[in-house]
Amino acid sequence: MFEKFERIMNKYLTPVANKIDSQPHLNSVKRAMVAMIPFLLLGSFFAIIPAIPGMLGKGNAISNWVEANSEILNLPVTLSLGFIGLYVTIAIAYFLAEKRKLYVPGAILLTSISFLLLTIQFDKNGLVIIKNFGTKGMFTGIFVAIIAVELYRFCTNKKLTIKMPEGVPDFVSSSFELIPSTLIVVGTFIILRMVFLKTTGGLLPDLLTRMLSPLVGSMDNPYAILFLHFMKMLIFFFGIHPSVFGPIVGPIAVKFLGENIEAMKAGQPLTHIFTNGTSSAFFGFTGAGITIGVVICCLLSKSKRYRKIGQISLFPSLFGINEPILFGAPIILNPIFFIPFVFGGAIVGTLPFFLMKYGFLSKPIFDPPYVGVFLEGFLTNFDYRNIIAQVIQLILAVAMYYPFFKILEKQELRKENEKQKSNEIFSKEDEDILDDLDLDF
Structure with a gap:
C-alpha cells in the first residue's frame, strides 16, 4: 500500500514540485523574500525600541533618551518596512x-520606475504619500517586476534596441540600447495606471488588496495554517523541500509582520499570527516535523546505532537543523514514521498558532534570526509563555514518535543481536582452527 502511494507521489507530485521550484518567476520571488530578511530584522528591532518607556516606565534615563530620539529611532522602521514593497520589486x-541573462542594472531601473508609476500618490500639497511603498505594495511589486522584466526581455529578443558602433564602451552602449525598451516599458505602465484609475477609481495596490483579501485573510486562520503545514510535511516526507511554498506564503508572511508592527506603533491591537518568525520558531521547532522527539528517543535507545545517531543529531536540532536525524534514522521515506512525521509534525507544529489566535500567546512583532530553540520562539513576541508552549511541543513530539520508534528500534536490535551472534560463531570457529594448527604443529 505504502509503496504504491510512494510511486504515485514520485510520478505525479515530485515533477510538479520540481517544476515549481525551478520556474524562473516563482524562484525569483522566493529568493527575493529571503533577501528581505535583513530589512525585516532591522525594522522589527527598531520598532520595539519605542515601546521601552511603556515597559520601564517614564522618567528614567533610558525612557527619556528613547523619547528624546524617537524621530531618528523611527527612521529605520520607515526606511525598511515602509519601503519593503519597493525593495521586493528591485530584488x-x-x-x-539574472536568470534571463539581461542587463541587470537596466532591468532594475525599468522595474523601479514601473513600480512607482503604479503606486505613487500625492497629497493636496504635492507631497509624496508612501503608504503603497510598504507591505501594501508588495504584491504590486511582484506583478510589476515580472511584467517589466519580461517586457524588457521581449524588446531585447526582438532587437528593439539602438545599436552603437564598435569601440563604444560597454557601459555607454548598454545605456543607449535601453532607450527603446524604456519607452515601451514606461509607456505600458503609464497606460496601466490610467486604466486602473479610470476603471476602479484607485491604483493597483488597492485592487490587489481587495482581490487577494480572501487568500491573505485565510492565513490568519490556524486551520488554514494547519493544512499548509500538512502539505509541507507530506511533500517533505517524499524528499521535496517545503520551500517550494515560499513564493506563495512568503509575501503574505512579510505583509503580516509589517502590519503587526504598524499596529503596535499606533497602539492598536495586533491581528496577524502567521509570519516567517512564527513559522520558523514553532513549525520549524528543532526542524520541520518537530524531530527532536526522534532525537530524544534515539538518545534513550538500547541500540548502539541509534544512540550514536541521537548524539550526532542533538546539537544541530537545537538550531533547527534536522537533516542528520531525517536521513540518519531515517525518517524520510520511512513508512514507520509517515504518521507521526506528516500528521503529528503538522499538528504539533501548528499548536502555538491556535494559542496565539485565541489569546493564550501574544501575536508576533519580530522575525528573529536562527538563535536556537526557546530563544527564537521568545523573540517573536517577547512572551515568556512561548517557552512553555515549546516545552509542550517537545513533550508531545516525544510522545508521538515513541511508539513508532520502538518498532524501528526492535528491528535494529534484532539485527544487532544477529550480527553479534554471527561474530561469536566466527570467533569460535577461528579459535578451533587455531587449536587445530597448534595440535598439528
Whole structure:
C-alpha cells in the first residue's frame, strides 16, 4: 500500500514540485523574500525600541533618551518596512534579469520606475504619500517586476534596441540600447495606471488588496495554517523541500509582520499570527516535523546505532537543523514514521498558532534570526509563555514518535543481536582452527 502511494507521489507530485521550484518567476520571488530578511530584522528591532518607556516606565534615563530620539529611532522602521514593497520589486527584478541573462542594472531601473508609476500618490500639497511603498505594495511589486522584466526581455529578443558602433564602451552602449525598451516599458505602465484609475477609481495596490483579501485573510486562520503545514510535511516526507511554498506564503508572511508592527506603533491591537518568525520558531521547532522527539528517543535507545545517531543529531536540532536525524534514522521515506512525521509534525507544529489566535500567546512583532530553540520562539513576541508552549511541543513530539520508534528500534536490535551472534560463531570457529594448527604443529 505504502509503496504504491510512494510511486504515485514520485510520478505525479515530485515533477510538479520540481517544476515549481525551478520556474524562473516563482524562484525569483522566493529568493527575493529571503533577501528581505535583513530589512525585516532591522525594522522589527527598531520598532520595539519605542515601546521601552511603556515597559520601564517614564522618567528614567533610558525612557527619556528613547523619547528624546524617537524621530531618528523611527527612521529605520520607515526606511525598511515602509519601503519593503519597493525593495521586493528591485530584488525580484535582479534575480529574474539574472536568470534571463539581461542587463541587470537596466532591468532594475525599468522595474523601479514601473513600480512607482503604479503606486505613487500625492497629497493636496504635492507631497509624496508612501503608504503603497510598504507591505501594501508588495504584491504590486511582484506583478510589476515580472511584467517589466519580461517586457524588457521581449524588446531585447526582438532587437528593439539602438545599436552603437564598435569601440563604444560597454557601459555607454548598454545605456543607449535601453532607450527603446524604456519607452515601451514606461509607456505600458503609464497606460496601466490610467486604466486602473479610470476603471476602479484607485491604483493597483488597492485592487490587489481587495482581490487577494480572501487568500491573505485565510492565513490568519490556524486551520488554514494547519493544512499548509500538512502539505509541507507530506511533500517533505517524499524528499521535496517545503520551500517550494515560499513564493506563495512568503509575501503574505512579510505583509503580516509589517502590519503587526504598524499596529503596535499606533497602539492598536495586533491581528496577524502567521509570519516567517512564527513559522520558523514553532513549525520549524528543532526542524520541520518537530524531530527532536526522534532525537530524544534515539538518545534513550538500547541500540548502539541509534544512540550514536541521537548524539550526532542533538546539537544541530537545537538550531533547527534536522537533516542528520531525517536521513540518519531515517525518517524520510520511512513508512514507520509517515504518521507521526506528516500528521503529528503538522499538528504539533501548528499548536502555538491556535494559542496565539485565541489569546493564550501574544501575536508576533519580530522575525528573529536562527538563535536556537526557546530563544527564537521568545523573540517573536517577547512572551515568556512561548517557552512553555515549546516545552509542550517537545513533550508531545516525544510522545508521538515513541511508539513508532520502538518498532524501528526492535528491528535494529534484532539485527544487532544477529550480527553479534554471527561474530561469536566466527570467533569460535577461528579459535578451533587455531587449536587445530597448534595440535598439528
